[in-house]
Amino acid sequence: MLHLMASVGAISAIPIRRSNQLTRGWFLEIITIVIEEVNEVHVEFVAGEVKFCNVSFGYGDSTPLVLNKVDLYIKAGETVALVGPSGGGKTTLVKLLLRLYDPLSGHILIDNHDIHSVSLEHLRTHVGLVTQDTTLFSGTIAENIGYRDLLTKIDMEKVKFAAQTANAVEFIETLSEGYATNIGPRGSLLSGGQRQRLAIARALYQNPSILVLDEATSALDTRSEMLVRQALQQLTKDRTVIVIAHRLETVLMAERVFLLNDGKLQEISRSSLQDGLHDSLASSGILI
Numbered sequence: 178m179l180h181l182m183a184s185v186g187a188i189s190a191i192p193i194r195r196s197n198q199l200t201r202g203w204f205l206e207i208i209t210i211v212i213e214e215v216n217e218v219h220v221e222f223v224a225g226e227v228k229f230c231n232v233s234f235g236y237g238d239s240t241p242l243v244l245n246k247v248d249l250y251i252k253a254g255e256t257v258a259l260v261g262p263s264g265g266g267k268t269t270l271v272k273l274l275l276r277l278y279d280p281l282s283g284h285i286l287i288d289n290h291d292i293h294s295v296s297l298e299h300l301r302t303h304v305g306l307v308t309q310d311t312t313l314f315s316g317t318i319a320e321n322i323g324y325r326d327l328l329t330k331i332d333m334e335k336v337k338f339a340a341q342t343a344n345a346v347e348f349i350e351t352l353s354e355g356y357a358t359n360i361g362p363r364g365s366l367l368s369g370g371q372r373q374r375l376a377i378a379r380a381l382y383q384n385p386s387i388l389v390l391d392e393a394t395s396a397l398d399t400r401s402e403m404l405v406r407q408a409l410q411q412l413t414k415d416r417t418v419i420v421i422a423h424r425l426e427t428v429l430m431a432e433r434v435f436l437l438n439d440g441k442l443q444e445i446s447r448s449s450l451q452d453g454l455h456d457s458l459a460s461s462g463i464l465i
């Protein structure tokens with residue numbers, strides 16, 4: 178799960194420039210240090226193609242590699258699902274894409290730009306993250322959705338459009354102060370399904386070309402689940418999506434499915450999931 182690394186929907190990395198100048202950090206929850214190149218590329222627009230080329234990564238010298246020579250090619254606009262056992266490395270893979278860590282070897286490219294040379298500010302504009310409820314912070318509904326513009330000016334029309342698309346309007350309109358309602362620490366005044374739709378509305382507002390989605394594992398009631406799933410479908414339109422999936426329904430939203438285990442990534446066919454592989458993945462706790 179990604180909840181340790183993103184408490185307010187943005188990544189809490191402090192990049193260090195070789196010139197020792199700090200880039201404006203986002204809200205700090207945990208601090209990850211990566212080196213930002215002086216000759217970084219400013220990439221204004223990306224279509225969303227993602228390539229992992231022979232990527233290896235481990236957390237320490239004496240521990241086994243979490244990713245061992247992983248190759249992954251995702252076309253712009255494609256949705257892929259990552260499944261695998263707990264501890265299999267799914268979160269680690271997406272952390273590398275967000276540059277919370279750098280690979281020990283290999284390269285990660287977005288539209289053929291090595292992300293190591295892309296400015297962190299641009300990278301994190303293009304790569305969005307939707308995690309479980311921990312992405313919310315104590316502020317109003319509008320601030321939580323328009324988070325990208327929190328330091329400048331939140332566009333209320335865009336906030337309302339994002340809320341509408343994320344199926345969030347129906348509950349926002351019942352709140353005493355509507356979009357100006359404070360949702361409490363980490364959105365604690367909202368239900369799980371409401372928090373998830375708000376996190377989706379924020380991603381719609383941010384509109385990144387590439388989205389990392391960590392599906393919530395907590396159970397929702399049937400109606401809430403349906404509203405969240407519809408919202409997710411809106412979110413995956415017209416962008417590249419990597420979803421860490423725990424439910425078969427979510428896996429089947431993806432065009433391709435990958436199993437990550439023992440450092441290796443293996444594509445599995447969607448039809449095999451429907452033909453019985455799902456049962457074995459469910460019995461081994463990989464899918465719920």
Ligand SMILES: Nc1ncnc2c1ncn2[C@@H]1O[C@H](COP(=O)(O)OP(=O)(O)OP(=O)(O)O)[C@@H](O)[C@H]1O
Nearest residue numbers: 178179236243261262263264265266267268269270
């Ligand atoms: N910061 C860290 N320091 C050391 N080891 C770590 C760190 N983060 C993860 N690991 C280890 O790396 C391995 C992969 O963890 P990761 O979180 O990527 O797996 P995952 O597939 O996302 O698991 P889950 O489905 O349980 O969230 C695990 O063995 C984990 O203990």
